[in-house]
Amino acid sequence: MKIYFAGSIRGGRQDAALYRAIITLLAEYGEVLTEHVGSEGLMPSGEESLPDEAIFGRDMAWLTKADVVIAEVSTPSHGVGYEIAQAEALGKPVLCLHRPGTGRQLSAMLAGNPALRCENYENVEELKPIVERFLSTAR
């Protein structure tokens, strides 16, 4: 099982520690292709050693070979929204994880989209059953 985890990078890194905890959880179920999304050293400026064209090409290649896409969507991000739509176009099962406690409402393009599964949670401890339910139907 190859898992593409999507989280905000240039949209803001306030949830980076949470992304790391989610990636650790997801690694129990398969190979997380995008481990760098949780990296402490990854700043909002992004991966400065790689040109944008190389990041785009690498991430689209990972997305194409992923079996499922799991996105943390509490921090608005163009990249995450873009990846979700591409995953949908590629026919990948997509799980969007949203924390209503942040005070933000999820975009209608995600929350109102019948092709996606959107789930609310507040703490990483709640995610295990949500992820297991998703993966059991996504296989």
Added chain:
Amino acid sequence: MKIYFAGSIRGGRQDAALYRAIITLLAEYGEVLTEHVGSEGLMPSGEESLPDEAIFGRDMAWLTKADVVIAEVSTPSHGVGYEIAQAEALGKPVLCLHRPGTGRQLSAMLAGNPALRCENYENVEELKPIVERFLSTAR
């Protein structure tokens, strides 16, 4: 010429007045299908009178019938990122307008994507030649 203008709604409304000015400019060149994106009354909570499924269905119908998509991408937004990827999948010409002066770097999924045209600007006064260049090649 039908123009789909995309700007942040639930991602944050700090640029709503700018969106209005861009929509006024775009209306010189065609019909802007998404005029509500510039509305002063539209809060980050979105269009409360419409369920998310109805917003999604309406916006995807507009995107499908649009000739071009023009997105203001200075405020991170899942919805705008999603719409850009869907427009690309539908073969629509896409122009992304970014203000580096906000201090934000544009997502690599947009800036590094060879299928999109991304242009920097700071003031709405600079947009006329950018929009005209884009529309002249998009026809």
